Amino acid sequence: MTFSKDQSAGYLANHMARIFAQGLTARIKPLGLTTGTFPALLELWETDGLTQKQLTERLDIEQATMANTLARMERDGLIVRKKDANDGRAQRIWLTDSARNLRDPAIAAAQEENAMRLAGLTEDEKRQFIALIQKVIKTKPPGTARR
Amino acid sequence: MTFSKDQSAGYLANHMARIFAQGLTARIKPLGLTTGTFPALLELWETDGLTQKQLTERLDIEQATMANTLARMERDGLIVRKKDANDGRAQRIWLTDSARNLRDPAIAAAQEENAMRLAGLTEDEKRQFIALIQKVIKTKPPGTARR
DNA sequence: ACCACTTGCATAGCCCGCTATACAACTGAT
DNA sequence: ATCAGTTGTATAGCGGGCTATGCAAGTGGT
Numbered sequence: 001m002t003f004s005k006d007q008s009a010g011y012l013a014n015h016m017a018r019i020f021a022q023g024l025t026a027r028i029k030p031l032g033l034t035t036g037t038f039p040a041l042l043e044l045w046e047t048d049g050l051t052q053k054q055l056t057e058r059l060d061i062e063q064a065t066m067a068n069t070l071a072r073m074e075r076d077g078l079i080v081r082k083k084d085a086n087d088g089r090a091q092r093i094w095l096t097d098s099a100r101n102l103r104d105p106a107i108a109a110a111q112e113e114n115a116m117r118l119a120g121l122t123e124d125e126k127r128q129f130i131a132l133i134q135k136v137i138k139t140k141p142p143g144t145a146r147r
Numbered sequence: 148m149t150f151s152k153d154q155s156a157g158y159l160a161n162h163m164a165r166i167f168a169q170g171l172t173a174r175i176k177p178l179g180l181t182t183g184t185f186p187a188l189l190e191l192w193e194t195d196g197l198t199q200k201q202l203t204e205r206l207d208i209e210q211a212t213m214a215n216t217l218a219r220m221e222r223d224g225l226i227v228r229k230k231d232a233n234d235g236r237a238q239r240i241w242l243t244d245s246a247r248n249l250r251d252p253a254i255a256a257a258q259e260e261n262a263m264r265l266a267g268l269t270e271d272e273k274r275q276f277i278a279l280i281q282k283v284i285k286t287k288p289p290g291t292a293r294r
Numbered sequence: 295a296c297c298a299c300t301t302g303c304a305t306a307g308c309c310c311g312c313t314a315t316a317c318a319a320c321t322g323a324t
Numbered sequence: 325a326t327c328a329g330t331t332g333t334a335t336a337g338c339g340g341g342c343t344a345t346g347c348a349a350g351t352g353g354t
Contacts, residue, residue, distance in 0.1 A: 003254045005189050009261045009273075010167035012280040014182075015207065017164035018311075019284060020157035025312080025339095035161075036340050042152050053302060060162065065341055067304055072339080089302045089349045107150045114156045120286035121279065126156075129279045132272060133159040137166060139267035165341070172309095172342080183310050200332060212311055214334055219309080236319045236332040 009136075020117060027109040031102050036069050037078065038110070044079070044095050045103045051090045073099075156283075167264060174256040178249050183216050184225065185257070191226070191242050192250045198237045220246075 005011040021035050028034070033041075039059045043050060050058075056066045070093060073079045078099040084090035118126050152158040168182050175181070180188075186206045190197060197205075203213045217240060220226045225246040231237035265273050 001251060001254055003189070003258065005186060006281065007277060008257060009265055009277060009280075010171055010257060011186065012277065012284065013160065013164040013167045016280050016284055017160040018207075020160045021340095022312080023288070024157055034339060039152060039158065042150070051302080060165075062342060063303070064305080064343080067302095069340075071304090087302080087350070091303070104148060107148055110150065110155060110157060116288050117283055117286060118156055120282050125279060125282075128275060129283070130154060130156060130159065132268065132276045132279070133156075133163050134153065135267055135272075136264055136276070137159065137163050139264060141170070141263050168310095169342080181309060198332080209312060210333075211313080211335080214332095216310075218334090231332095234320070234332080238333070 020113065023113045023117065024110060027113055028106055031105055031109070032076065033102065033106055034072075037073050038106070040066070040069060040073065040093075041078070041095075041099065041102070041106065044093060045100070048095050049092050051084065051092055053090065055093065078102075167260065170260045170264065171257060174260055175253055178252055178256070179223065180225075180249065180253055181219075184220050185253070187213070187216060187220065187240075188225070188242075188246065188249070188253065191240060192247070195242050196239050198231065198239055200237065202240065225249075 024035050024038070028038070039061070040055055043055055043058050052063070052066055052070060055061075055070075056063050059066070061069075070079065070081065074081060077096055079096060080094050081091040082094060084092050118129070121129060171182050171185070175185070186208070187202055190202055190205050199210070199213055199217060202208075202217075203210050206213070208216075217226065217228065221228060224243055226243060227241050228238040229241060231239050265276070268276060
């Protein structure tokens with residue numbers, strides 16, 4: 001029974017993700033941002049005023065994780081949470097001006113990081129790479145529909 | 148300036164890594180293992196009695212992270228730490244019997260998880276996928292050698 | 295109108311990763 | 325032999341992910 005971590009998709013995925021995360025962390029630190037806020041910001045830059053529920057659905061993040069992330073974002077002045085008018089449970093998330101102003105530099109930082117990390121691949125390989133990851137993410141384990 | 152998270156290598160890498168991690172977590176939970184211990188165990192199953200330093204070098208993990216992981220492993224009865232005979236600073240890490248016995252089921256769990264998540268890929272795609280991730284991991288950002 | 299159920303969010307507690315810092319043990323140059 | 329520098333670990337403190345749990349606000353069936 002042989003097993004090499006450097007042939008294991010799971011191990012490699014984790015390793016690669018840590019590398020990307022460290023790179024992006026360094027690039028957006030000057031902006032006062034951290035990686036965990038990035039996905040939420042991307043959605044909110046697109047459509048402001050989403051509820052927490054909508055954010056978790058769009059990002060495949062657990063509700064509790066999102067609640068914590070939003071709490072940090074509020075603490076850091078990136079968002080404000082306002083009760084929804086029609087549903088007293090829901091909180092709508094609104095970007096502050098400073099968060100809106102961070103959009104362009106933050107996205108530029110992410111694009112630079114991606115470009116640098118993929119610099120060793122040909123254009124064709126880059127496309128394949130993205131497509132393969134998307135395919136893996138979409139692959140649902142059997143039995144998910146049960147119960 | 149458009150930016151789609153579903154076309155961003157960094158975002159996809161993170162997402163995929165979380166999926167793998169959740170799957171493996173569930174599979175090895177019955178064994179009393181967690182994902183963070185896995186890389187260390189793989190090295191120790193191969194060569195027992197490594198120092199902490201050697202482990203961090205082999206795994207591209209920060210020293211502090213490894214120290215914490217080893218502390219948990221010791222707490223959970225997977226390893227014992229013994230002072231090196233020749234160097235009073237170094238701690239050699241030795242597997243317990245129970246950790247040795249977990250090797251086969253743990254590796255089987257990882258292989259099953261990998262196989263399931265890659266089930267949507269052809270054999271050729273799997274090879275490409277692994278090779279591309281390895282290539283991205285190996286790509287060093289420019290300027291690393293400076294200073 | 296009530297009550298059971300569902301839904302949206304917050305909190306507690308843990309694992310795992312990081313940076314920054316401290317400190318004891320070794321090493322080398324003098 | 326000493327002392328400055330290096331090296332191996334540990335610790336503090338944080339971000340970010342997860343599960344489990346609790347609770348207030350909505351909803352539907354009677």
